[in-house]
Amino acid sequence: MEAIKTSSLTKYYGTSRGIDALNLSVREGEFFGFIGPNGAGKSTTIRTLTGLISPTSGSAQIFGKDIRTERETILKNIGYLPSEAVFYPGMKVKDILKLSAHMRKINCSKRAKELCERLQLDSSRKVDQLSFGNRKKVAIVCALQSNPKLLILDEPTGGLDPLIQREFFEILREQNRKGATIFLSSHVLSEIQRNCSRAAIIREGRIIVCDQVDALSKTNARRVTLHGSVALQGLDGIRDKTDGNGFTSFLYSGDMNLLLQTLAAGHITDLSISEPDLEEIFLHYYEKDGDKA
Numbered sequence: 001m002e003a004i005k006t007s008s009l010t011k012y013y014g015t016s017r018g019i020d021a022l023n024l025s026v027r028e029g030e031f032f033g034f035i036g037p038n039g040a041g042k043s044t045t046i047r048t049l050t051g052l053i054s055p056t057s058g059s060a061q062i063f064g065k066d067i068r069t070e071r072e073t074i075l076k077n078i079g080y081l082p083s084e085a086v087f088y089p090g091m092k093v094k095d096i097l098k099l100s101a102h103m104r105k106i107n108c109s110k111r112a113k114e115l116c117e118r119l120q121l122d123s124s125r126k127v128d129q130l131s132f133g134n135r136k137k138v139a140i141v142c143a144l145q146s147n148p149k150l151l152i153l154d155e156p157t158g159g160l161d162p163l164i165q166r167e168f169f170e171i172l173r174e175q176n177r178k179g180a181t182i183f184l185s186s187h188v189l190s191e192i193q194r195n196c197s198r199a200a201i202i203r204e205g206r207i208i209v210c211d212q213v214d215a216l217s218k219t220n221a222r223r224v225t226l227h228g229s230v231a232l233q234g235l236d237g238i239r240d241k242t243d244g245n246g247f248t249s250f251l252y253s254g255d256m257n258l259l260l261q262t263l264a265a266g267h268i269t270d271l272s273i274s275e276p277d278l279e280e281i282f283l284h285y286y287e288k289d290g291d292k293a
Ligand SMILES: Nc1ncnc2c1ncn2[C@@H]1O[C@H](COP(=O)(O)OP(=O)(O)OP(=O)(O)O)[C@@H](O)[C@H]1O
Pocket: 013, 016, 017, 018, 019, 036, 037, 038, 039, 040, 041, 042, 043, 044, 045, 083
């Protein structure tokens, strides 16, 4: 069964585009990445799926249940981490965690304690005395403590130090191995690459590509870096060109023979031709009108 399925899901804030005819399908048990530049529509998608805002048109189902008509049943199976968590001031962390569990009518104190220990969160502190990163941990424990079937995480790692990030992803991978579906919205490409099997890239409110992360990283383009001088004018297939102190670097997706002829006519002291890194490939998707590298 699909954990998440949207059909032409659209949300406009007045005349301002949030998401536009979004079609997305996430299978049960997947660790799925959702990436895109600022303002692309990631949070709008997530807020619509969790019922915090209503779609303008289109539809979506979570585990086959309609987000408009079966929201209460859906929410029982979801752990949601908002990008900016807000808590009642003056409350102790342990009371926030209890309140969150109480709203689900379940007792998860054992799991909450274990998560606090692993994430190094002192649950006896008042939430307003916590740093940004520690408040983020409170939101994480709230989302994870009930071992939900579906975890929807909106930019979860902002503010977490690298060691805690590592532990957090270890916890997510454990939950995923036990069958939980994970929907991870992130700006951090390495997080997506390390953890997700599939990912969708959203730009200007639309999914522009959705595929296995390995397939998304494949490209015909090569990163060419050369020291010396060469006339590249007239050579088609060059982009992302930078000139530094005696060197030139660019992505090339044109005819290799033409590249070699052009280089041979120049004066080159050093040359490397390599695969571009994943970041370069993803950034290309982010650019307006960017096709696959
Ligand atoms: N409450 C709102 N009222 C009007 N427009 C909004 C509102 N919330 C979001 N938008 C607009 O919807 C579009 C998508 O925003 P959204 O917050 O979903 O993007 P995002 O991909 O989560 O961005 P970021 O990575 O910066 O968090 C943006 O153009 C944004 O300005």
